[in-house]
Amino acid sequence: MSDVTKVDRNIENAAPGLRAVYPDFMAEARQNGLCVGGFEIRRSKERQNFLKATGQSGVDGDNPRAFHVRGLAVDVVFIDYESNWTWAAPQQDWDKLHEIAAKYGLDPGGKTFKHEQCHFQLEEA
Numbered sequence: 001m002s003d004v005t006k007v008d009r010n011i012e013n014a015a016p017g018l019r020a021v022y023p024d025f026m027a028e029a030r031q032n033g034l035c036v037g038g039f040e041i042r043r044s045k046e047r048q049n050f051l052k053a054t055g056q057s058g059v060d061g062d063n064p065r066a067f068h069v070r071g072l073a074v075d076v077v078f079i080d081y082e083s084n085w086t087w088a089a090p091q092q093d094w095d096k097l098h099e100i101a102a103k104y105g106l107d108p109g110g111k112t113f114k115h116e117q118c119h120f121q122l123e124e125a
């Protein structure tokens with residue numbers, strides 16, 4: 001039985017399309033002075049269902065919009081001076097991150113999840 005609270009940050013587990021653009025996306029963000037990292041990448045259906053059930057996500061594991069389950073989404077989060085994950089970055093930093101992501105075909109916040117600034121997904125055929 002998988003641990004539904006466990007966060008998978010391994011880009012190797014993402015779909016090939018995301019794996020292909022992720023390193024350059026992260027590198028360009030850091031070159032622009034944004035201290036960021038991949039907070040969560042792939043999710044099991046079970047974890048997605050857990051997040052839906054606990055109100056942390058709007059979609060369940062079988063929803064085609066569950067991009068993390070399909071390996072096509074990454075949550076990119078800032079890292080503070082004490083090496084802690086932080087979502088409390090200035091809006092201009094989030095805006096810059098979104099601008100860079102768009103260059104790699106990553107949809108900032110997604111079309112469904114506009115409130116989630118940290119969420120980036122690859123819209124694929």
Ligand SMILES: [Zn+2]
Nearest residue numbers: 073074075119
């Ligand atoms: Zn996400």
